[in-house]
Amino acid sequence: MVRLIDVPTLQRFVAQRGIERVLAELADAIEAAYARWDEFDKSPRHATHFEHGVIELMPVADARRYACKYVNGHPGNPQHGRMTVAALGILSDVESGYPILVSEMTLLTALRTAATSALVARHCARQDTSTLALIGTGAQSEFQTLAIGNERPLRQIRFYDVDPAAMEKYALNMSEQNLELVPCDSIEQAVSGADLVSVATAIKDRQSLLTTAMLRPGMHINAVGGDCPGKTELDSAVLPECDIIVEYEPQTRIEGEIQGSDHQVTEFHEIVRGRRPGRLSEDSITLFDSVGFALEDHAALNWLYEHLTRATDVDLIPDAHDPRDLFAMLQPPTYGRAASF
Template sequence: MTTVGFLDVAATARWIAQRGPEAVIGRLIDALADDLARWEELDKRPRIATHSRDGVIELMPTADDATYGFKFVNGHPSNPARGFQTVTAFGVLADVHNGYPTFLAEMTLLTALRTAATSALAARHLARQDSRTLALIGCGSQSEFQALGMRAALGVTHLRAWDTDPAARAKLARNARALGFEVHEATSGDDAVTGADIITTCTADKANATVLTLEMVTELAHPGVHVNAIGGDCPGKTELDPRILHAADVVVEYEPQTRIEGEIQQTPDLAVTELWEIVTGRRPGRRETVRAPQGAGESFERGVGERSPLDATTGRTQVTVFDSVGFAVEDWTVLRLVRDDVPAELLAHLDLIAEPADPKDLFSLVRDAGGADADAVRHSLDRLMGLEGRTRPHARESAIA
């Protein structure tokens, strides 16, 4: 009997805890870079999305010539108010050569890991290498993972956190301090981005919102700021002032999908670069290489309106934006990494593949599953229907066969 390895939520959490979440994200950054390097070999397509007034349910498939994978995921912004998670997911890998599923895993936690790793990989190429202060606008389920990803990629040490929900902000501050970050609980979005080197926007409201303006980027953040926009991920859901996009170098995962779902749905004619092109060196990432004069965390406690002066000699004014909506290749990467790394004792095994002795005799599984219990059920039905003792030629023939 062929069984399929299954990693449930509790086992996934144990695997992450055993390996260390920051270490896992660091490994995943490198795995993503490897897969993006062979981008042109992969089967790619925009995800299949079913939208409703409550949210969206999506199927995200991709494959190479050996392994197929997909993720089932939802996004329902109003769920927390009803006692449910905003996002839940599971994923499957299958063997391309026979179509058999080979691995099944929860992907709510794994999606958080891969989103953070993708953000961190982009920041490695797009943010200033001396970036130490991360502004988080939105302190929900993704925020701790984002902080760990930026520390793994760039050595970020300071967080400036803002959320309209005080409980979410306090939760992030509590968890992040335990992880070793210096945390400033901001009083507004303006306060959060003041002195920031990287700004991550990750809000859940399914609307064309503007949580980050051009003035916040150019007048409050450090020069050469990198914007990691990950909350806009479906039609009609955005977070950035479109003027930011026109003023920045914009990078996306997969342009056909991002045109529909990302920030660039607001700017249909804007030229963009796909992340794989930068990872492989086909296109440039951040063009500025001179380190900033300030030290790690400088300006961390500055008040709104204070910022370091522009450095006219280096032209340190390039703004970069990673317009990330999440793409299936990222899920495929994390599923394969987990499948190859998770200890056997954390896996359950599911009988998902029907394998009769004769591949053409599928009905034999039903016939052979009956046994004595099936006979008892048949006799009970006969009594109820008044057929007990009568001849049942088909039943007799089946028993003989």
């Protein structure tokens, strides 16, 4: 039997457990996975490109569990009432090769992406970070706010989106948080005075949303939206001003803000494992060039499997009475030897 976690099951689980707690637990689970970096069999994702978007497979494994995420990216989907990104996850037992979990991963990906941002902030943002700027108040914005709020004493959120409706949605969703919400008229205004700048927009293009003029010493930049070839959000002149942290260099060189550049980077596991500090000085500008790595999905699926045990089991793998006799399993019950249904 394979455990099936559908959208309503995940919704109930997260709502009951509390989003902040879920984000904190995911950040811890992802940190524990990065600490075991060398134990994972890693590869860049497998992408198939189509006229309207991309479909990707993100496999990764340690000696105990194999995880694979199916995820698409279709920028035109919202015009048809669909999400840009939808995802499914498979988790399996390495010893038998049998799948043990099939799960919705659209919502789980949103949670693990914010948890990863927060985890990197845990190691790289200044301890006194209290002002967060959000560039883009789309699907990630509330999760980012709560996840980073778990790690640093946030007091003020300065936010900007090209779409006023997205800003209203964000303000409404965050209205019960104990945070000073400052809607801004421009990126410049939002970034002004911010300790941590989180950039997550949907535009599929090379953008220069953040420029060197907006940088200030000690800032941490969380760049979430530059995550596929041809899509970046930061002016390229920003990169040499920053200590750049990436998840998995071979993948980020293809997909991230550093695509096509030769800037030196630090893989995040080096920081988690104490091989170098997250922040070299109080005045350093740190940049997390986030693209999303399969390791985070592995950690999230394992976390989900361990904690969400009250789900439906489905019969997706035959329980063969004789593994060499698949034929009998496809016979009508009355035919020949006993079939298995």
